[in-house]
Amino acid sequence: MDRRHFLQTVGSLAVATQLPRLTFAQAYDDPADVYARVKGSPDLQLSMPGGNITIAMDGDSRPLDKRRIETWIRRSASAISAYFGRFPVSHWYLLVTPGAGNRIGPATTWGYPGSVTHLTVGRDVTDDALRDDWVMVHEMTHMALPRVPMRSEWFMEGSATYVEPIARAQSRQIPAQEVWRWAVDDMPKGQPQEGDEGLDHTHTWGRTYWGGAMYWLLAEIAIYKHSHGKYRLQDALRAINRASGGNMASWSVMQTAQTGDAAVKGDVLASLYDKLKDRPVTIDLDGMLRELGISEVDGVIRFDDRAPLAELRRSITLLEPSDR
Numbered sequence: 001m002d003r004r005h006f007l008q009t010v011g012s013l014a015v016a017t018q019l020p021r022l023t024f025a026q027a028y029d030d031p032a033d034v035y036a037r038v039k040g041s042p043d044l045q046l047s048m049p050g051g052n053i054t055i056a057m058d059g060d061s062r063p064l065d066k067r068r069i070e071t072w073i074r075r076s077a078s079a080i081s082a083y084f085g086r087f088p089v090s091h092w093y094l095l096v097t098p099g100a101g102n103r104i105g106p107a108t109t110w111g112y113p114g115s116v117t118h119l120t121v122g123r124d125v126t127d128d129a130l131r132d133d134w135v136m137v138h139e140m141t142h143m144a145l146p147r148v149p150m151r152s153e154w155f156m157e158g159s160a161t162y163v164e165p166i167a168r169a170q171s172r173q174i175p176a177q178e179v180w181r182w183a184v185d186d187m188p189k190g191q192p193q194e195g196d197e198g199l200d201h202t203h204t205w206g207r208t209y210w211g212g213a214m215y216w217l218l219a220e221i222a223i224y225k226h227s228h229g230k231y232r233l234q235d236a237l238r239a240i241n242r243a244s245g246g247n248m249a250s251w252s253v254m255q256t257a258q259t260g261d262a263a264v265k266g267d268v269l270a271s272l273y274d275k276l277k278d279r280p281v282t283i284d285l286d287g288m289l290r291e292l293g294i295s296e297v298d299g300v301i302r303f304d305d306r307a308p309l310a311e312l313r314r315s316i317t318l319l320e321p322s323d324r
């Protein structure tokens with residue numbers, strides 16, 4: 001599927017359960033039913049450092065065999081575990097519903113009564129599509145962080161949108177260029193439009209996913225500058241994950257921001273939240289990308305290693321746990 005075309009088709013819709021780059025209607029269930037279904041008759045049990053995964057396949061799943069599903073889940077789980085330093089919740093329950101066609105998604109993740117995800121996968125999905133999938137890592141980022149009030153949905157969707165490609169790049173599942181390709185092409189969709197009242201009051205698709213992702217990129221740069229290169233956003237997000245235990249916790253945005261800020265010895269997350277939540281702020285995205293040494297030349301993403309923040313850009317997509 002042409003994700004970019006699909007995105008443009010739905011770009012003007014404002015629906016809470018949409019994903020940033022793959023969106024269609026989700027018929028939804030009660031999370032208690034999904035949780036009971038997975039617990040009641042699991043098909044697969046996986047153990048990762050830091051947590052266990054229980055998976056159930058709903059209905060007739062042929063030819064989506066368990067081995068293919070397991071390979072896919074393990075690949076996504078290893079990327080998210082590398083980013084957060086361990087599997088981010090102690091127990092995750094996943095219900096996979098086979099559907100028509102070859103698409104992955106839609107997906108929804110809840111934090112009650114456990115950490116639960118329901119995801120639809122087309123029976124005709126290819127191995128290549130499973131290998132290149134980003135939806136699973138997006139959902140896993142949701143489970144790593146506490147839930148926040150719905151008016152700040154952008155905070156959660158933005159973190160998943162921002163972290164997902166980075167986690168996959170750090171695990172060498174995608175090239176660094178792909179991470180920044182999304183920033184160049186799609187982050188401009190997160191800028192405020194006419195009538196915008198700030199991130200907490202403007203619940204459009206663009207502001208929720210890409211406006212939210214821009215908040216986290218701004219935070220990434222500010223944490224690096226404030227700490228003179230000692231910390232990354234990843235350090236703050238790991239601390240939030242450890243303190244909350246993931247999405248079974250329900251926190252305020254301020255509590256989440258302050259927990260991350262404490263870990264990187266600053267106030268970047270909280271002060272950025274104050275700045276962006278109640279008013280439209282147009283971000284100098286081109287300037288940020290230039291500082292990071294990212295540009296597009298003849299349709300190709302290029303890096304400039306002499307740019308002022310080139311070291312940060314390189315380190316974002318590298319996994320260097322011993323240095324952090």
Ligand SMILES: [Zn+2]
Pocket residue numbers: 018019138139142156157160
């Ligand atoms: Zn999401």
